[in-house]
Amino acid sequence: MFLVTGATGDLGRRIVRLLRERETSVRSFVRLNSRYAELENRGSEIFIGDLRRERDLHKACQGIQYVISAHGSGETRNGDAETIDYHATVELIDQAKAAGVEHFVFISVLGVDRGYEDAPVFKAKREVEKYLQASGLSYTILRPSGFASNLLPLAEQFRQTGVYLLVGDPLSRTSIVSTDDLARLAIESTATEGARNQIFSVGGPEILKREEIPKIFSRIFNREPFLLNPPLLAVDGLRSAIGLFNPRLRTNLGTLRTLLANEFFTTPTETERLESTFNFKLETLETFLRRYLGV
Numbered sequence: 001m002f003l004v005t006g007a008t009g010d011l012g013r014r015i016v017r018l019l020r021e022r023e024t025s026v027r028s029f030v031r032l033n034s035r036y037a038e039l040e041n042r043g044s045e046i047f048i049g050d051l052r053r054e055r056d057l058h059k060a061c062q063g064i065q066y067v068i069s070a071h072g073s074g075e076t077r078n079g080d081a082e083t084i085d086y087h088a089t090v091e092l093i094d095q096a097k098a099a100g101v102e103h104f105v106f107i108s109v110l111g112v113d114r115g116y117e118d119a120p121v122f123k124a125k126r127e128v129e130k131y132l133q134a135s136g137l138s139y140t141i142l143r144p145s146g147f148a149s150n151l152l153p154l155a156e157q158f159r160q161t162g163v164y165l166l167v168g169d170p171l172s173r174t175s176i177v178s179t180d181d182l183a184r185l186a187i188e189s190t191a192t193e194g195a196r197n198q199i200f201s202v203g204g205p206e207i208l209k210r211e212e213i214p215k216i217f218s219r220i221f222n223r224e225p226f227l228l229n230p231p232l233l234a235v236d237g238l239r240s241a242i243g244l245f246n247p248r249l250r251t252n253l254g255t256l257r258t259l260l261a262n263e264f265f266t267t268p269t270e271t272e273r274l275e276s277t278f279n280f281k282l283e284t285l286e287t288f289l290r291r292y293l294g295v
């Protein structure tokens, strides 16, 4: 039996779907107020709880072989990195170990080891990585770049308006990962010998300049892009203004700024390592988008 945290998230629900397609038993850790009907309809066991409560984590881990930790604070949306990304995950590791879990998969983030001081999510995830490595549990750490599924609402908006908002340097590079490929990697990490006690950087198969994304949209929808390209300074201005009345949101926007100000891509060597360890080819951003957008 798998336990998936963050099961109602973009990644988590894909992990649960894929497990159920493979007829594997899975327990989805969800909050009462979340949208979990789809997971239940697919045959997942539903565990209602809150990751901030130790007893919920304790109960959820009973009878579990594999944990996939795919929750997140949604910190760029004013969540709490310290409570959810750090404390809850460390507690989940402790409870998994106590319950005799065989393998723990942790979804970290690409660039976590670069020491970004201004990005609480990155700091929390790095500390969790170290904790997991020292825990004695068998583990796999996946460090993904940005998810392709993040772009689906932007693509829909582009379909309607032709507008694409690109904040910061259009030439900075990224290697956006198919969220479905990441779900598959997370699941297969539990049964792949070469993934045991390993850390993988996970990106898509191509390195894109950010300005190429509206060009992909343009090809898909056969529509000329209208690019809005405010400088990063606009985010800094917004942060300062917000800081006057909401200091926590100001701190949280540090993670967003870090994401916008830096390059997040995987090298061909890293991609090759991933594809050969897991024995499948990663899909491109365009293939992912076309599958979901039906074009």
Ligand SMILES: NC(=O)c1ccc[n+]([C@@H]2O[C@H](COP(=O)([O-])OP(=O)(O)OC[C@H]3O[C@@H](n4cnc5c(N)ncnc54)[C@H](OP(=O)(O)O)[C@@H]3O)[C@@H](O)[C@H]2O)c1
Residues within 6 Å of the ligand: 005, 006, 007, 008, 009, 010, 011, 012, 029, 030, 031, 033, 034, 035, 049, 050, 051, 052, 069, 070, 071, 072, 073, 074, 084, 107, 108, 109, 110, 144, 145, 146, 147, 150
């Ligand atoms: N999105 C990206 O581009 C990206 C890139 C690199 C790494 N990551 C990492 O990948 C993981 C998955 O990302 P995602 O975008 O799929 O996440 P997401 O859509 O933001 O989902 C977050 C999940 O965590 C759950 N959660 C938050 N607080 C909780 C609590 N107190 N109790 C129980 N559940 C709680 C949410 O439940 P509710 O539905 O109830 O809110 C949701 O299911 C995260 O660790 C994220 O940091 C994401």
